[in-house]
Amino acid sequence: MFLGKRVYFMGIGGIGMSALARHFRHLNYEVSGYDKTETAITRSLTQEGIEVFYEIDIKHLQEINAVIYTPAIPVTNEEFVYCQEYNIPCYKRSEVIGWISKQYKTIAIAGTHGKTTVCSMVTTLLRESGITCSAFVGGIMLNYDSNYLSGDSPYLVVEADEYDRSFLTLSPKFAVITAADPDHLDIYHTHTEFRAAMEKFANQVTDTLLTTPAVLNSFKQELKPKTLIFSKEKESTISFSNLRPAKWGIYFDYKSADVFWPDIFLPIPGEHNVSNSVAAISIARLLGLSENQIRAALSTYKGVKRRYELHYAHQDVYLIDDYAHHPEELRAVIEATRKQFPEYTINIIFQPHLFTRTRDFAAEFASVLSLADEVILVPIYPARELSILNVSSALIYQQIQHEHKHNLTLPSLIEVLMQVTKPKSVCLITGAGDIDLMIPEMIHALSIKFGKQTSEAS
Numbered sequence: 001m002f003l004g005k006r007v008y009f010m011g012i013g014g015i016g017m018s019a020l021a022r023h024f025r026h027l028n029y030e031v032s033g034y035d036k037t038e039t040a041i042t043r044s045l046t047q048e049g050i051e052v053f054y055e056i057d058i059k060h061l062q063e064i065n066a067v068i069y070t071p072a073i074p075v076t077n078e079e080f081v082y083c084q085e086y087n088i089p090c091y092k093r094s095e096v097i098g099w100i101s102k103q104y105k106t107i108a109i110a111g112t113h114g115k116t117t118v119c120s121m122v123t124t125l126l127r128e129s130g131i132t133c134s135a136f137v138g139g140i141m142l143n144y145d146s147n148y149l150s151g152d153s154p155y156l157v158v159e160a161d162e163y164d165r166s167f168l169t170l171s172p173k174f175a176v177i178t179a180a181d182p183d184h185l186d187i188y189h190t191h192t193e194f195r196a197a198m199e200k201f202a203n204q205v206t207d208t209l210l211t212t213p214a215v216l217n218s219f220k221q222e223l224k225p226k227t228l229i230f231s232k233e234k235e236s237t238i239s240f241s242n243l244r245p246a247k248w249g250i251y252f253d254y255k256s257a258d259v260f261w262p263d264i265f266l267p268i269p270g271e272h273n274v275s276n277s278v279a280a281i282s283i284a285r286l287l288g289l290s291e292n293q294i295r296a297a298l299s300t301y302k303g304v305k306r307r308y309e310l311h312y313a314h315q316d317v318y319l320i321d322d323y324a325h326h327p328e329e330l331r332a333v334i335e336a337t338r339k340q341f342p343e344y345t346i347n348i349i350f351q352p353h354l355f356t357r358t359r360d361f362a363a364e365f366a367s368v369l370s371l372a373d374e375v376i377l378v379p380i381y382p383a384r385e386l387s388i389l390n391v392s393s394a395l396i397y398q399q400i401q402h403e404h405k406h407n408l409t410l411p412s413l414i415e416v417l418m419q420v421t422k423p424k425s426v427c428l429i430t431g432a433g434d435i436d437l438m439i440p441e442m443i444h445a446l447s448i449k450f451g452k453q454t455s456e457a458s
Helices: 015-026 040-047 078-085 093-101 115-128 163-169 191-202 213-218 271-286 291-298 327-340 355-369 410-420 435-450
Strands: 006-010 030-034 051-053 066-069 090-092 105-110 134-141 146-149 155-159 174-177 208-211 226-231 238-246 249-255 260-266 309-314 317-322 345-350 374-377 405-407 425-430
Touching (some): 015 040, 015 093, 115 134, 191 213, 213 226, 249 271, 260 271, 317 327
Parallel strands (some): 105 174, 134 155
Antiparallel strands (some): 134 146, 249 260
16 A cells, blocks of 8 residues: 555554554564653553654654645644645544455444444454454444454454544445434534435445434435444344343343344443344344353453443442433433432533534533533533634533533532532543543542442442
8 A cells, every 4th residue: 555664643642543653563574753742651652662752853753654644633733734845645533444455355334422332332243253253333342442443354444433424435345323312513513414425425325324213214215225224223124122220231122133142241231232232233233143142252352442431440439430421422421320220310521522513502501401410511522623712611511401501611520520529429420531531530439438449349
């Protein structure tokens, strides 16, 4: 693909970029890159032999043969400008993923919510059953402590990111679309345009697509690939039923036209995760895995970092972290918690992600957050964006439909969280920003108030 063996990544600390960097390192390229902040991911890359810089300097580009960049890198970035001036080949991350995927029988997981979980589930089912697929996943898989795996089978599992229309570089053999709730309106502008991109991706699938009735109903035309529908609805091609919460997990029944599998155990809670696992099971069946292989592999599934991840448990107080950053994701997390802990108070901490998303969905965020008993809002995590006038967490706070709400700066968070957390409480940390960096401090405060955590927590 590239002439030469030195590849430089702009934005190397991103979850998608770091997986690509690991891939090229695995192929014995000389890999280096820039990111603005040192994180656990960049530190792990350094430990793997990848040089990471935290200052912009054109000296980093000497003898570089190609640059891979994320859309978050501004065109005014000094290193990026230098590449244009001196004709150093630059490729978007999505272009490169598209090229790589053409070398495999690709299984692409798309959708507004759940794609990282489904991606990790498919990867686990295949690898634990002897199909050593390669994988690019948008989160750290707890089974493998990585977002990237190389394998010797013809299969690649890849997360199909809708941001910046990245997923349209893929023409997968198999695919899942979990949801088509509009998002990234800074890119798509309208709900119609967003769903049109999802429909275009669906029609690029060359063999079989799995999706939900809601997604299918949002599309305007009949799809080209063979399409299997999965949901809780009995009339779907593939359905799930009889959900029974268990201690940190859930049982359910799986049914398709040719099989009925009762009492499948999923070792993470939530109906949304049952739906995710049904998609993963169905992909595994398309690849020929047996019921026994699937049951055994699913029982080993540990989840993904920051996807309903348990961090503290002491008698009747729990601290759970989740990446939820869209109103429907928050709804799924709150509803899963209500079913898993029906007699508990839910205290939710939410860090909004992006000024544009907060502006576009403030009313929806407020409506969903009102389902929790106590709501703690902290300032917006800007990520790639500059601030927008009159857009802040206050837009959500003002519309929350009860009085048990707090709009705080981060230094006040621990004190207020301890005030509202009583016995029989679940504390949910939510958002796609850096709020998880405060987890050690939260655990310390909870341990002082309630006692040291039990072995249930990570």
